[in-house]
Amino acid sequence: MSDDTASDETGQIPTNLRLLMLLEEVARAGVPVTPSAINEVLCLPKPTIHRLFHTAEAEGFLQRDLDGRSYSPGRRLRRFAVATLSSERVRAVQLAILRRVAEEIGETCNIATPDRDGMFYLDRVETHWPLRIQLPIGTRVPFHCTASGKMYLSSLRQDYLNRFLKNYKLTPVTSKSITDAAKLKAELAQTRERGYSTDNEEFMDGMVAIALPIRDMQGRLLSTLSVHAPLQRHDLASLTQKLDVLIAGSAELSDTLCS
Template sequence: MPDDSASDTKGQIPTNLRLLLILEEVSRAGVPVSPAALSEALGLPKPTIHRLLTTAEEQEFLQRDIDGRSYGPGRRLRRLAGNTLSSQRLRTERLLIMQALAREVGETCNLAAPGRFGMVYLDRVETLWPLRIQLPVGTQVPFHCTASGKMYLSSLRTDKLNRFLSWMDLKPVTKRTISDKDVLVEELGSTRARGYATDDEEFMDDMVAVAVPLRDSEGRLLTTLSMHAPRQRHDLASLSKMIPQLREAADRLETLGLN
């Protein structure tokens, strides 16, 4: 049996760092990663990689992809990422940016990240209007009928998007929900082209929303910034006029996240 202490082709990696580097590589890749790819990237023996992957899977830091061989972030790693994003210093600065945006546009603003079964609200700044829509931090909303969810889906590679949609339940939530796969794919293409997503009463009657992406240093969608309003104050066309303000705030949040 190969010795885990054998020399690494990319230098000696201390034993207590190996699992952390595997988690870092899986997170960096942005797609499920095979043991062979991890072995090549890190210069660690394959038996070592398999042993560490087994531990990470048992502890729910990683989970197997649909192919049964590759690995992606598990429940605990996703929660770790969310907690890191919500660390006190970053959250204070983030909320200041979101509060300024909410004052400027006069509507509720949300920061959301993709979870396993929907978009999860990480932060939220409420409008001062008494008429508002209550969706507190921690709320999980569907991918297919929300602005934030459609923004995320539009960022996926075609093969991954097709897999997603093959098992996703596109059940109607309102009479305006897009529940046809082909129509949704067309809508996601439009979303990708214009750089922002919309929700025209697709998730909740009498509510409209728009969302833009926040990307990491490699251009991958990390979270979304959105705003929503009751139709009594805005229709989709008037809310969409505030996209420039939304994008400006997203740019500031991206810079904050990269520092």
């Protein structure tokens, strides 16, 4: 059992904490996990661990993976995580950082988090320019043709990325959307190497964007910081000149989640 695992004086996990700690370990793993793998940490009776997984799945906190044996966070647990990140204390700090980044760059900046079907816009600060692109909080955008989505895809382990590309339809949204899996994999490799992703009119005609990762305590991508701008003010080359501001902002946002 890990050092930070709570237990009572007998060394056993209290009944009212077992499900919470199970969900914590699943989230900590970062990849689909089996009940037996989780129980190596929790050390509960085998019938108990399977009952807890069954309950969490039935209530939507966990969902079964494609192999039928592994589990990952379900919709309710993902919504819980988003609500936690959106709490007033955390959000106030995030907005202050996001507002400063947007003001320094002079364009709209966003924080987005991966959801099951695409990237979910968690927060944003609008540019002061009258000409702006409307993508409000709560908007969901595709993975393959957005800067935030490609940043997320680049963080996936190779076997999970291959599985994703095998089952995900690369639907063109504009004439510049990447619809070939090999070309997308090549761009994701480039994204991993340089540390940021781009959208060159792939999601919306006349719009370019750049995204960087916001990481958790274990260095895993939790969300993204992105900026987008109309071509009337920036092309992709000029927007990348703002990278230093974005890098500093993503590092500071990561720090707020690790403190």
